[in-house]
Amino acid sequence: MSRALVNFLLDVLLFLITLTLIVTSCVLRFVFPPATTAGGWYLWGMDYDGWANLQFGVLAVVVFAILVHIMLHWNWVCSIISTRLMRRSGKLDDGIQTLYGVSTLIVFLLAIAGILVAAQIFLRPPAR
Numbered sequence: 001m002s003r004a005l006v007n008f009l010l011d012v013l014l015f016l017i018t019l020t021l022i023v024t025s026c027v028l029r030f031v032f033p034p035a036t037t038a039g040g041w042y043l044w045g046m047d048y049d050g051w052a053n054l055q056f057g058v059l060a061v062v063v064f065a066i067l068v069h070i071m072l073h074w075n076w077v078c079s080i081i082s083t084r085l086m087r088r089s090g091k092l093d094d095g096i097q098t099l100y101g102v103s104t105l106i107v108f109l110l111a112i113a114g115i116l117v118a119a120q121i122f123l124r125p126p127a128r
Contacts, residue, residue: 003072010069017062024055067105074101 028051032038038048046054070077078097082088092100 007069007072010065010072014062014065014069017058017065021055021058021062024051024058027051028055071101 027043028048031043032041032048032051035048035052041048043051074097078092078100082092
């Protein structure tokens with residue numbers, strides 16, 4: 001399978017998954033009542049929590065597909081950053097590109113973890 005066909009199929013998959021994420025988000029936002037009052041309501045065999053779990057699962061698939069998409073285009077990303085933004089000439093070494101990619105992924109994961117830890121720390125129960 002050619003690289004162009006793989007990229008095309010991944011783009012089609014990303015489009016379809018994104019549409020699914022939009023549909024599940026709209027169902028949760030506009031079809032169901034607010035989460036605090038959605039107990040007992042069902043749509044196509046799933047309650048609010050089922051739809052929220054589906055939404056999170058679809059989001060995880062979107063993130064994974066975007067990560068694969070970026071990995072397939074990583075040489076291009078590094079080339080643009082190197083030549084256009086940093087104004088350097090020549091191609092970056094493959095090892096350096098891999099190091100930049102892994103470092104970028106670690107920074108993003110640490111940022112997400114930091115936000116989740118902060119959310120856990122500042123979460124407060126309802127007032128009594």
